[in-house]
């Protein structure tokens with residue numbers, strides 16, 4: 001692994017908090033952002049000592065603004081400021097300072113003037129054994145491209161003056177970065193990495209509020225990093241992310257997320273060091289249940305045709321099965337909706353190694369004799385992710401941990417498998433969760449959406465494996481909920497696949513299971529905007545189902561009310577359809593809300 005570094009500006013808290021978090025996540029170094037230093041109560045000497053104690057180094061001090069192209073009368077003040085900062089760096093033990101391209105209104109557009117001024121500043125740095133990295137801000141007044149910053153560094157021709165390349169400034173403006181691979185390696189002093197979603201907005205606002213860690217956004221970080229490494233750059237890979245959410249999140253978690261992104265980026269750039277084995281399905285989902293949701297879920301699963309086929313040897317966990325759908329109800333771990341799930345892996349051990357390589361927290365297993373050793377890691381939201389092989393004859397068969405109950409089979413109601421899991425994420429952990437599931441499990445992005453729920457905007461991202469047998473839909477409130485929103489958590493849900501939704505609906509009705517009531521307004525609109533397949537219109541309304549279509553087909557969905565406080569079940573019949581029903585989510589969420597309040601819904 002090359003040397004890794006993170007800018008203090010990526011993290012939240014006091015400077016001390018940020019340094020500790022960076023060290024704990026395994027970074028080699030930090031960039032000290034000037035504002036974070038100014039706000040610190042500690043002297044530069046104490047900060048330097050703390051950095052050393054933590055096993056870190058300060059690889060960059062930044063930013064130094066509005067230096068080059070200054071009118072000669074102002075340049076004397078620039079020199080004076082630089083001398084003060086070089087002294088400060090001496091006290092901090094930092095040897096590289098970043099000058100970002102000037103945004104000063106009085107800056108002069110003259111490359112020779114800029115080069116000669118930077119050369120003069122580089123002399124001051126060199127006298128102290130220090131150096132200057134010059135960065136083109138995408139919104140610089142006269143210098144805003146990497147090519148232009150290189151032209152000035154080239155003209156200045158000073159050994160203590162080189163480039164700082166920042167992926168955001170380069171990629172936000174251009175796809176023309178291939179030429180970076182041809183730069184002389186000893187002229188690239190520093191590399192800053194940041195991704196961002198593709199937004200069309202003012203580039204300064206975009207940069208200051210929406211940057212993300214590599215592979216969390218839509219910029220070509222892989223191509224860019226390859227180009228810089230191809231130039232022969234061997235300095236630190238440093239993350240510099242300005243992000244409103246990260247600024248108020250737990251810095252320890254953000255630092256781990258950051259480190260994971262660098263590992264994933266290097267794997268993507270140079271080839272996976274620990275490839276993800278093929279996944280072939282969801283082996284089981286485990287729901288945490290309490291005194292209220294337990295009986296409700298048992299009644300639901302029974303009505304759906306599941307059989308309570310096993311009881312765990314050592315834990316209060318029931319196994320319910322139908323077709324390839326396996327659900328565990330765990331009454332010993334508190335109510336936590338979907339507390340765990342297991343994926344069928346071609347090589348569970350290797351899946352776990354991959355997860356640990358990407359800094360997933362391994363879960364200690366309390367295993368009794370004769371129980372299968374399941375490898376498991378914790379996802380960022382605490383969900384336990386197991387890797388297993390369910391096929392009979394496999395070495396470790398987790399199903400053997402369950403003693404058969406002898407309960408006789410029930411007639412199928414059409415349920416065949418778990419279709420997907422919908423995991424609600426804490427509002428400040430969405431990008432982390434997306435990168436975690438995507439990189440650890442080797443899944444790809446499928447469908448993303450954003451819609452208005454009753455108490456705020458919800459963002460969703462579905463990810464899947466190649467053959468769609470593993471699908472996970474993440475959702476998150478875009479902002480932290482306000483005081484006005486009810487104190488109930490954003491629910492998670494489990495979606496079961498049926499090959500005959502009418503039959504499944506009939507079985508539920510016969511068992512007297514209450515379904516989510518969908519308002520008549522929904523069906524009026526559905527019929528107005530959609531040519532429903534013959535016979536379906538009446539059925540959808542009568543059954544209380546929802547309908548969606550995409551370029552591949554259509555789907556029918558049924559929803560239960562929220563059980564306990566956090567979980568509900570969806571049943572879906574896919575007829576070629578590849579989506580996740582996101583279009584129905586606003587109405588579905590409002591219906592759940594109404595049902596929780598006990599409101600009447602007009603049919």
Ligand SMILES: O=C(O)c1ccc(O)c(O)c1
Nearest residue numbers: 063100135166207208240
């Ligand atoms: O937003 C800024 O001003 C700013 C400052 C320093 C950087 O390295 C940068 O990429 C942006």
Ligand SMILES: [Mg+2]
Nearest residue numbers: 135166192240
């Ligand atoms: Mg930068």
